[in-house]
Amino acid sequence: MPLSSADAERLAGTRGVVRDAAGQVVGLVVSLLLDAETRQATWVTIERPHTPDNVFLPLDRAWVEGSDLVVGFPSDAVDVAPPVTDPHQISPAEERALRAHYFGSPDTAAASPLTVRRPRPGRRSGSGSGCGSGRASGCGSCATS
Numbered sequence: 001m002p003l004s005s006a007d008a009e010r011l012a013g014t015r016g017v018v019r020d021a022a023g024q025v026v027g028l029v030v031s032l033l034l035d036a037e038t039r040q041a042t043w044v045t046i047e048r049p050h051t052p053d054n055v056f057l058p059l060d061r062a063w064v065e066g067s068d069l070v071v072g073f074p075s076d077a078v079d080v081a082p083p084v085t086d087p088h089q090i091s092p093a094e095e096r097a098l099r100a101h102y103f104g105s106p107d108t109a110a111a112s113p114l115t116v117r118r119p120r121p122g123r124r125s126g127s128g129s130g131c132g133s134g135r136a137s138g139c140g141s142c143a144t145s
Contacts, residue, residue, distance in 0.1 A: 007064040008032055008041035017068045018046050018057070020075045027078070029069060030054050033090065044069065045087060048078070055081050056090060058102055073102055 003011075011029055018026045027046035033056075035042050044062070045054040061072030071078075082097040084090055090098070099105065 003041050003059045003062055003064070005040070008034075008059075011041070011044070011064070011069055014067065018044070019065075019068050019070050020078070021070060021072055022074065024075045025049075026057075026071065026075050027055065031087075032059075043090060044071075046078075053083060054087050056084050056094075056098055057081075058098065060103075077102065 012032050014029060016029045018029060020026050027048040030045040030047050032041045033043040033045070034040065041059050044057050044059055046057060048055055055078055057071050057073065057078065059071075063070050080101075082094070082101055084094045084098070
């Protein structure tokens with residue numbers, strides 16, 4: 001079940017904690033990527049402790065518990081996720097590699113263009129609305145609002 005729009009909107013305004021299903025902290029929400037056609041949150045980028053690069057996680061098996069995002073993947077799977085070259089978007093090839101990594105199958109359905117929703121600076125948890133600018137990825141509005 002996809003993450004609800006309300007949950008995605010709340011997460012877009014936070015730097016909430018991301019946990020695996022066992023409760024282990026995986027990282028902090030950096031941004032949500034929205035399908036440009038459906039406006040559904042489909043991926044989240046997270047900041048991992050002690051690593052310089054953000055990691056992409058699909059939201060297919062994610063849910064919200066309190067103010068935390070829980071993902072249905074173990075922390076060690078996140079540790080070895082394939083890298084993505086642009087932190088604001090996923091190419092179709094990168095999406096296939098990530099899906100193969102997390103699900104064991106690339107799920108080659110046509111990838112839709114994605115846009116980024118970033119948390120507001122200084123926001124760590126609680127509810128928030130994100131910028132809602134609807135602009136394409138990299139607009140900067142979310143990062144400075």
